Amino acid sequence: MRIGELAKQGDCDVETLRFYEREGLLDAPAREANGYRSYTEMHLVQLKFIRHCRSLGMGLPEVRSLRSFQASPELACGEIDQLVDGQIARIHQQIESLRLLEKQLHFLRDTCHASRKASECGILRTLAQAAEGEACSCHALPVAE
Amino acid sequence: MRIGELAKQGDCDVETLRFYEREGLLDAPAREANGYRSYTEMHLVQLKFIRHCRSLGMGLPEVRSLRSFQASPELACGEIDQLVDGQIARIHQQIESLRLLEKQLHFLRDTCHASRKASECGILRTLAQAAEGEACSCHALPVAE
DNA sequence: TAACGGCCTGTAGTTACTACAGGGTCAAGC
DNA sequence: GCTTGACCCTGTAGTAACTACAGGCCGTTA
Numbered sequence: 001m002r003i004g005e006l007a008k009q010g011d012c013d014v015e016t017l018r019f020y021e022r023e024g025l026l027d028a029p030a031r032e033a034n035g036y037r038s039y040t041e042m043h044l045v046q047l048k049f050i051r052h053c054r055s056l057g058m059g060l061p062e063v064r065s066l067r068s069f070q071a072s073p074e075l076a077c078g079e080i081d082q083l084v085d086g087q088i089a090r091i092h093q094q095i096e097s098l099r100l101l102e103k104q105l106h107f108l109r110d111t112c113h114a115s116r117k118a119s120e121c122g123i124l125r126t127l128a129q130a131a132e133g134e135a136c137s138c139h140a141l142p143v144a145e
Numbered sequence: 146m147r148i149g150e151l152a153k154q155g156d157c158d159v160e161t162l163r164f165y166e167r168e169g170l171l172d173a174p175a176r177e178a179n180g181y182r183s184y185t186e187m188h189l190v191q192l193k194f195i196r197h198c199r200s201l202g203m204g205l206p207e208v209r210s211l212r213s214f215q216a217s218p219e220l221a222c223g224e225i226d227q228l229v230d231g232q233i234a235r236i237h238q239q240i241e242s243l244r245l246l247e248k249q250l251h252f253l254r255d256t257c258h259a260s261r262k263a264s265e266c267g268i269l270r271t272l273a274q275a276a277e278g279e280a281c282s283c284h285a286l287p288v289a290e
Numbered sequence: 291t292a293a294c295g296g297c298c299t300g301t302a303g304t305t306a307c308t309a310c311a312g313g314g315t316c317a318a319g320c
Numbered sequence: 321g322c323t324t325g326a327c328c329c330t331g332t333a334g335t336a337a338c339t340a341c342a343g344g345c346c347g348t349t350a
Contacts, residue, residue: 003328036327098236160340180346181346248302
């Protein structure tokens with residue numbers, strides 16, 4: 001099958017496929033006489049594997065690792081475990097800092113309404129005060145739930 | 146003060162300051178006779194404002210907006226409100242998808258231990274099965290809490 | 291005079307793609 | 321025979337927000 005067909009079946013962009021090939025994630029396919037790439041079912045399986053890993057938030061280096069582990073699965077189980085654990089830890093960390101961020105923004109947002117009567121936006125004032133060196137109230141929020 | 150001093154007081158990198166200047170976030174300072182940048186206290190306040198906004202997860206375009214709103218605060222309150230609301234919505238969305246991701250990865254991780262006796266890593270097998278076209282169990286998780 | 295730290299400009303690298311520019315290939319329609 | 325259109329090719333530049341040089345100037349100290 002040609003690249004357009006693989007892109008359709010793998011639900012991704014043609015340019016992305018060429019990118020994966022350049023990055024060594026997708027095996028380089030045979031070429032037709034005219035130079036067009038000629039893919040097999042194996043490439044579709046590879047592609048789906050890559051896209052599935054990506055949809056789980058793994059980066060390309062992680063996907064590369066997993067693909068190389070596939071060559072010798074019985075050896076790699078510990079490393080695979082570790083890789084997934086690392087992902088989980090990273091994402092958990094991201095969630096925590098985003099939750100804090102959300103709380104800080106809510107606080108900032110509330111300062112607007114709190115000082116509306118002053119006909120001056122409390123958000124800007126809070127941000128500007130922080131810049132002036134005063135302790136900002138949004139970042140002084142307790143981290144714990 | 147020179148760029149190194151501003152960087153120290155603003156707790157960021159010298160290169161970042163030059164970058165902010167290029168991007169029009171930080172006003173271009175006067176120059177000494179030898180071409181060195183010469184900053185004032187105003188620049189430090191500007192920089193702290195920028196860094197504070199950045200630490201709240203705002204992008205440079207948002208910071209640019211806020212800085213321009215500072216020129217006419219009484220006019221801009223509604224827009225500032227909207228900007229912060231947009232940030233909150235975006236971050237909330239991010240948190241939700243990361244929480245789902247975390248759950249999927251936990252599930253994947255558990256498949257490893259579930260099939261350890263088979264001396265074949267369940268993670269790899271689950272990922273590979275998904276690539277083969279089988280319904281993957283990790284993505285079939287219920288989205289709701 | 292040489293070494294050192296700081297400063298300058300300008301460019302390239304990071305992630306995972308995306309979006310062209312400029313050109314070749316092939317089948318269908320006039 | 322010619323054109324149109326969809327598809328393919330390579331190679332390069334863009335995205336966000338910096339970071340990291342290369343190559344060179346300025347000013348002080350040993």
